[in-house]
Amino acid sequence: MKNHTILMPALFLMLFPAVTIGEDFLGAPVVPHIRTIQKTETRLEILSDLTHDDALAFYREALREEEDIKFRDWKDATYIEDDGNREWHSVTISKEGKEGTEVVITKDSWTWIIGTLILRYVGVFVVLLLLFLGLKISGAFISRAIAKMDVKKDGS
Amino acid sequence: MNIYEITDLFRGILHTTGVFNFQWKLIIMWGVGSLFMYLAIAKKYEPLLLLPIGFGIFIVNFPLVPLMGYSDGHAQLIEVFYHYGLEWEIIPCIIFLGLGAMTDFGPLIANPKTLLIGAGAQLGVFITFTGTVLAGFTLKEAASVGIIGGADGPTTIYLTQHLAPQLLGPNAIAAYSYMAMVPLIQPGIMRLMTTKSEKRIRMRQLRPVSKREKILFPLVTVGIIALLVPSVIPLMGMFMLGNLMKESGVVERLTETAQGALMNIVTIFLGISVGATMHADSFLSWKPLFIFSLGLIDFGVCTAGGILTVKIMNLFLKEKINPLIGSAGVSAVPMASRVSQIQGLRYDKNNHLLMHAVGPNLAGVIGSAAAAGMFIAMFD
Numbered sequence: 001m002k003n004h005t006i007l008m009p010a011l012f013l014m015l016f017p018a019v020t021i022g023e024d025f026l027g028a029p030v031v032p033h034i035r036t037i038q039k040t041e042t043r044l045e046i047l048s049d050l051t052h053d054d055a056l057a058f059y060r061e062a063l064r065e066e067e068d069i070k071f072r073d074w075k076d077a078t079y080i081e082d083d084g085n086r087e088w089h090s091v092t093i094s095k096e097g098k099e100g101t102e103v104v105i106t107k108d109s110w111t112w113i114i115g116t117l118i119l120r121y122v123g124v125f126v127v128l129l130l131l132f133l134g135l136k137i138s139g140a141f142i143s144r145a146i147a148k149m150d151v152k153k154d155g156s
Numbered sequence: 157m158n159i160y161e162i163t164d165l166f167r168g169i170l171h172t173t174g175v176f177n178f179q180w181k182l183i184i185m186w187g188v189g190s191l192f193m194y195l196a197i198a199k200k201y202e203p204l205l206l207l208p209i210g211f212g213i214f215i216v217n218f219p220l221v222p223l224m225g226y227s228d229g230h231a232q233l234i235e236v237f238y239h240y241g242l243e244w245e246i247i248p249c250i251i252f253l254g255l256g257a258m259t260d261f262g263p264l265i266a267n268p269k270t271l272l273i274g275a276g277a278q279l280g281v282f283i284t285f286t287g288t289v290l291a292g293f294t295l296k297e298a299a300s301v302g303i304i305g306g307a308d309g310p311t312t313i314y315l316t317q318h319l320a321p322q323l324l325g326p327n328a329i330a331a332y333s334y335m336a337m338v339p340l341i342q343p344g345i346m347r348l349m350t351t352k353s354e355k356r357i358r359m360r361q362l363r364p365v366s367k368r369e370k371i372l373f374p375l376v377t378v379g380i381i382a383l384l385v386p387s388v389i390p391l392m393g394m395f396m397l398g399n400l401m402k403e404s405g406v407v408e409r410l411t412e413t414a415q416g417a418l419m420n421i422v423t424i425f426l427g428i429s430v431g432a433t434m435h436a437d438s439f440l441s442w443k444p445l446f447i448f449s450l451g452l453i454d455f456g457v458c459t460a461g462g463i464l465t466v467k468i469m470n471l472f473l474k475e476k477i478n479p480l481i482g483s484a485g486v487s488a489v490p491m492a493s494r495v496s497q498i499q500g501l502r503y504d505k506n507n508h509l510l511m512h513a514v515g516p517n518l519a520g521v522i523g524s525a526a527a528a529g530m531f532i533a534m535f536d
Contacts, residue, residue: 117286123530128522
């Protein structure tokens with residue numbers, strides 16, 4: 001048991017040295033990688049030789065004690081999103097890489113915040129617009145049914 | 157027994173009283189609680205809620221009172237109400253059940269295009285979100301503060317409890333306070349944003365709505381909302397169940413209970429639990445004060461959003477809508493409708509806008525719930 005308690009952290013340090021040496025992009029931990037695809041002030045794209053599941057385990061461990069972090073499981077990627085006030089906004093770990101696992105870290109930006117707010121505001125309109133259409137259609141359907149019933153009554 | 161032992165005995169007794177644990181900041185909270193009770197009793201501002209909220213603030217801000225916490229592993233009285241009622245998100249949903257059982261959606265069904273006004277009036281919710289993030293709040297906190305402008309108490313409580321429970325007290329109180337102050341806040345904005353001729357627009361009398369349409373309405377609404385914004389179905393589902401119970405006319409006993417006794421019981425628990433969350437230690441900081449000031453702007457922008465939506469709609473409509481009913485898109489049923497009616501009568505003594513304003517008013521309830529659903533979906 002004692003051996004395990006020493007071995008497990010050691011194994012983790014070997015597997016994920018970035019956690020220990022504190023390599024990060026905008027404060028987000030960076031998974032060990034073989035190649036940097038693109039690096040700007042707001043975006044880092046890297047290619048890692050870790051599998052998707054290992055990269056995900058790396059981030060789960062690295063962000064274990066952080067608050068307001070959401071892990072979203074998408075069809076083609078795992079999307080890690082910060083809902084707090086961190087400098088980075090998201091980490092996307094792809095599931096479909098051929099040469100390796102692609103990891104993209106993006107900066108928290110007002111473009112994202114404003115963009116999502118506008119979309120959601122439009123979304124409220126869409127919901128109520130569809131409700132309007134639903135009411136119009138059901139209203140027309142009922143009116144027609146009542147008119148038919150009245151005609152039948154008059155006929156009999 | 158010597159003099160020291162007697163002194164120790166008295167000291168021991170005194171330390172179990174509140175006097176020895178008194179803090180001056182508690183007096184401020186007594187003032188806040190008393191203010192809410194004064195507004196409820198003397199000014200009749202939302203008394204059903206502001207009275208128990210005020211009392212909750214007052215009573216919880218005494219030292220050592222066993223109300224909001226745990227003693228010997230057992231939850232104390234208001235902690236139990238809070239835990240099962242609010243943390244479990246039950247009370248807002250039951251209130252929506254009661255509201256549904258009290259609501260006649262006839263005016264909205266008769267003029268469904270007013271639904272869009274309810275959407276437009278959510279403008280402030282999204283603008284306030286941005287301002288709150290700029291002030292250093294987290295995104296979840298910003299969403300819960302933004303929804304105050306929707307002027308829907310249960311929705312504000314539901315969303316805040318879901319995303320930022322630490323802000324429950326200030327958010328709920330800001331929402332209910334501004335709802336109570338609708339007659340003070342809205343008229344100025346309404347006058348500013350409309351021309352004299354717009355204020356005098358007369359709207360055609362609403363068509364009668366059949367019972368079948370009224371029965372179908374909750375089913376169509378809940379179906380569409382469930383498909384598009386499933387996260388808000390606990391609220392909207394209960395709202396529409398209450399309405400279906402009312403409109404079906406076959407469960408009068410249940411309807412009476414939902415709109416009467418049940419609603420009253422949960423209102424008591426809601427009020428006192430929300431008030432009790434406002435202890436001096438958590439309330440006396442810059443955040444609640446910021447929420448109160450931003451909430452006012454939020455409410456103003458939502459009012460303006462509703463009026464603006466009507467003006468835009470009028471560009472395309474043959475039969476114009478009086479923009480004075482746009483302000484009713486902020487929920488706050490039925491106060492906002494009454495404000496539209498009063499303002500309409502000021503400019504034309506025979507122009508009764510009340511029933512026309514009920515449509516956007518109810519659309520505001522659905523709109524704010526949809527906005528809350530959008531935020532929950534964003535973070536869940």
